[in-house]
Amino acid sequence: DTAVSQTPKYLVTQMGNDKSIKCEQNLGHDTMYWYKQDSKKFLKIMFSYNNKELIINETVPNRFSPKSPDKAHLNLHINSLELGDSAVYFCASSQSVRRIGNRYGYTFGSGTRLTVV
């Protein structure tokens, strides 16, 4: 059973298109995240939702819009794709960010490799 699953695994698309990436977790976690990892391998947080509530919204172009229909799903929609959007996008989930402790179970999906041509 895949704990955090993302689809699609690979996405090749032309500039200007609109695309979506889906993420689902079956770990019972309350918090989900989207990260972007570019060619320099730096993992940068984009968004975070806790129980469907947006709690982190980093400086990301408004072409990127996350949607969390329930706490087990966090999707990412990208409008008007640009060459610079090419990267690997990782979804992740963890125990609630509002709890204190050392066991968050922070788990990543296997990533979506987006190539904009």
Next chain:
Amino acid sequence: RKEVEQDPGPFNVPEGATVAFNCTYSNSASQSFFWYRQDCRKEPKLLMSVYSSGNEDGRFTAQLNRASQYISLLIRDSKLSDSATYLCVVITWSNTGNQFYFGTGTSLTVIP
């Protein structure tokens, strides 16, 4: 100043060597620390938590120095399979809840 800083490397070491990575953090209120491992073209995966008293898992030892605000990872008797990028993670409380800060990662290549 970045929340978490790591030397990106690369570290190229021969098999059997001992190698250590450090990671510094800027917020003295940070309360939880982890090391993650990321293989090429794969997702980051939890390697080990870092406890105040230090902890060991086989060939891996993690330590926390709160006074100097750094965590370290020591790998003994390096294996070829240890080649990967190692990311430190620091968790700091904020008014919206815990914030997870990832370092940029340290690249390790173990050479035969």
